[in-house]
Amino acid sequence: MAARTLYDKLWQRHLVDELPDGSALLYIDRHLLHEVTTPQAFSGLRSAGRKPWRILANIAVPDHAVPTRKRALGVAGIADRVARKQVETLSRNCEEFGITLIELEDARQGIVHVVGPEQGLTLPGMTIVCGDSHTSTHGAFATLAMGIGTSEVEHVLATQTLRTQKQKNMRVVFEGQPGFGVTPKDLILALIGRIGTAGGNGYAIEYAGEAIRNLSMEGRMTICNMSIEAGARAGMVAYDRVTEQYVEGRPQAPVGERLDQAREYWRTLVSDAEADFDREEHFPLEALVPQVTWGTSPEMVSGIDGKTPEFSQLAPEKRESARRALDYMGLEPGRPLKGLSIDKVFIGSCTNARMEDLRAVANLVQGQKVHRSVKQALIVPGSGQVRLQAEREGLDMIFRNAGFEWREAGCSMCLGMNDDRLNSGERCASTSNRNFEGRQGKGGRTHLMSPLMAAAAALAGEITDVREV
Amino acid sequence: MEAFKTHTGLVAPFDRSNVDTDAILPKQYLKMLEKTGFADFLFDDERYLDPGDVETPVSDRRPDPGFILNRAPYDRASILLARANFGCGSSREHAVWALKDFGVRVVIASSFGDIFFNNCFNNGLLPVILDESTIDELFELASDTDGLELTVDLEQCEIRSPKKTWHFVIESGRRENLLSGLDEIGRTLTFSESIQAYEAKRRTQEPWLFE
Numbered sequence A: 001m002a003a004r005t006l007y008d009k010l011w012q013r014h015l016v017d018e019l020p021d022g023s024a025l026l027y028i029d030r031h032l033l034h035e036v037t038t039p040q041a042f043s044g045l046r047s048a049g050r051k052p053w054r055i056l057a058n059i060a061v062p063d064h065a066v067p068t069r070k071r072a073l074g075v076a077g078i079a080d081r082v083a084r085k086q087v088e089t090l091s092r093n094c095e096e097f098g099i100t101l102i103e104l105e106d107a108r109q110g111i112v113h114v115v116g117p118e119q120g121l122t123l124p125g126m127t128i129v130c131g132d133s134h135t136s137t138h139g140a141f142a143t144l145a146m147g148i149g150t151s152e153v154e155h156v157l158a159t160q161t162l163r164t165q166k167q168k169n170m171r172v173v174f175e176g177q178p179g180f181g182v183t184p185k186d187l188i189l190a191l192i193g194r195i196g197t198a199g200g201n202g203y204a205i206e207y208a209g210e211a212i213r214n215l216s217m218e219g220r221m222t223i224c225n226m227s228i229e230a231g232a233r234a235g236m237v238a239y240d241r242v243t244e245q246y247v248e249g250r251p252q253a254p255v256g257e258r259l260d261q262a263r264e265y266w267r268t269l270v271s272d273a274e275a276d277f278d279r280e281e282h283f284p285l286e287a288l289v290p291q292v293t294w295g296t297s298p299e300m301v302s303g304i305d306g307k308t309p310e311f312s313q314l315a316p317e318k319r320e321s322a323r324r325a326l327d328y329m330g331l332e333p334g335r336p337l338k339g340l341s342i343d344k345v346f347i348g349s350c351t352n353a354r355m356e357d358l359r360a361v362a363n364l365v366q367g368q369k370v371h372r373s374v375k376q377a378l379i380v381p382g383s384g385q386v387r388l389q390a391e392r393e394g395l396d397m398i399f400r401n402a403g404f405e406w407r408e409a410g411c412s413m414c415l416g417m418n419d420d421r422l423n424s425g426e427r428c429a430s431t432s433n434r435n436f437e438g439r440q441g442k443g444g445r446t447h448l449m450s451p452l453m454a455a456a457a458a459l460a461g462e463i464t465d466v467r468e469v
Numbered sequence B: 001m002e003a004f005k006t007h008t009g010l011v012a013p014f015d016r017s018n019v020d021t022d023a024i025l026p027k028q029y030l031k032m033l034e035k036t037g038f039a040d041f042l043f044d045d046e047r048y049l050d051p052g053d054v055e056t057p058v059s060d061r062r063p064d065p066g067f068i069l070n071r072a073p074y075d076r077a078s079i080l081l082a083r084a085n086f087g088c089g090s091s092r093e094h095a096v097w098a099l100k101d102f103g104v105r106v107v108i109a110s111s112f113g114d115i116f117f118n119n120c121f122n123n124g125l126l127p128v129i130l131d132e133s134t135i136d137e138l139f140e141l142a143s144d145t146d147g148l149e150l151t152v153d154l155e156q157c158e159i160r161s162p163k164k165t166w167h168f169v170i171e172s173g174r175r176e177n178l179l180s181g182l183d184e185i186g187r188t189l190t191f192s193e194s195i196q197a198y199e200a201k202r203r204t205q206e207p208w209l210f211e
């Protein structure tokens, strides 16, 4: 058989049929659902009198619009009437269609992309979809994981398949090891800075190289998570010992004889040595410094020692959007990023709200104080399990003593659907994945960075180089 | 799904690249439970000077008179012209519903966000990809002509102005689906036997997934 990439293998394994229209019918192993992108899909099923094809493939959890306080009250604790109705609608739909729901007050609740891997709902070799673009996160487990729209959610519910087109193969090889203070978030931000937010359009990306091999599953998830910011629907990492150790023992993972059987298959989930990629990017890491975005697109990024661009340095077609972005961000061209004072800090989101992120932050802020000029510094764990574990390790006390607010799990200020958001003009050091205009609140100004960099900014009251703290 | 064959309408030149789905429909409207009712909230952050949410009546708000879709004749535009990577960002289909609800039937750009592109086809909205020089030409035409009208003909794969015709390329399968407007789920369910046979095979290969 011809040499195949990991993506080719996952694709072929899940191919049900080639369709007359030139697309393919791909079987979906796992379907994750949340409150925001599913109500219209369930209505569609209901009005057509259809049922879910394979109920056990589905699991739902509310995360996007939920408040991060008063969790003990459950749904009744949602003050926003419209959001409450949406969360109630998810419960009602799950009940009517027989789909397992992790309720708001359940200790396992959290951001869908944190919950999946944690619970072993994400297993190597799967196809995974969710009505959410950051489904690419799960690719860290050698899965084919993609965000889909609501019509597709309905299609997957009804048929267990997705109509889709095969993407091209891209491999990103990170060469060498990142230096001190340089995290997976910096790797992916720098990559997006290089290839642009449309650079991965039409590709499935495989991340490879020594640095990836040496990363934990959590770090790999951070990188795969932001594949969509590079324009790729799916990003993935080959299976190895690190994957194996993470998966084994998870609540929904196979055990005993089944595990042996699974492991045998999972170990084939790597690209063949001779496999051809349509595109290869080599990215040396030795000189990489912590990254910070300065604009309103994740590709508008620079090293911490950099400045906002001078228009004359930019390609003519980039000038207008840079001008608009700097204007929105309240920044002049040629301004150093270091020393930019911030109003708020958000440490959270499906990119950076797992244990390693929180431990790194705790390590840095222990015995220190959030700068008094900072109006609010939020730490929102990615899931209830992360929250519990952090509390067992005493991290919550470190955070609180330093002046951070310690919240319940959810998307929170990553998109500001609940009441955690930026006010107009506020500047935020954020560990989330999108710095679009208004993303964290109308008029809010987001600077994306790693948890370490956000924690350092919290202490300094301004954007600063964590390597000098 | 609504079929798409030919559409003639007014072009709104929206001279921007990387228009993200957060800009097309901000998060506060994602709480709605239907596929309609989004027209007033399309590009909400830019369209109004004051903030809004689902429960604030639009009549109480101040539209930004400078925003293109608030200005005649573009307030009745049905073809949106933009630049690269239109619809990047989140998977929210609400962005497509909002465009449709406003009356947009065609978006022309040099490239699109992958998920947004798919979502368009599932809602009878036609995304047309043209090369950058043609996009430049259309922007020029639209700025010279107050209220440029174009005909977008999916059967012929062409865009026509009174003076000129441009061709576009679209995958044949996607084109046929839009032309027919058939229910995708219904069509996929005609493959039920293949899906069942496939499942049976996977059950023996990877039984742990089915237990």
Ligand code: SF4
Pocket (backbone or CB within 6 Å): A064, A111, A112, A113, A132, A134, A349, A350, A351, A410, A411, A414, A415, A432, A433
């Ligand atoms: S944390 Fe942010 S990016 Fe992740 S799923 Fe939630 S809203 Fe989306």
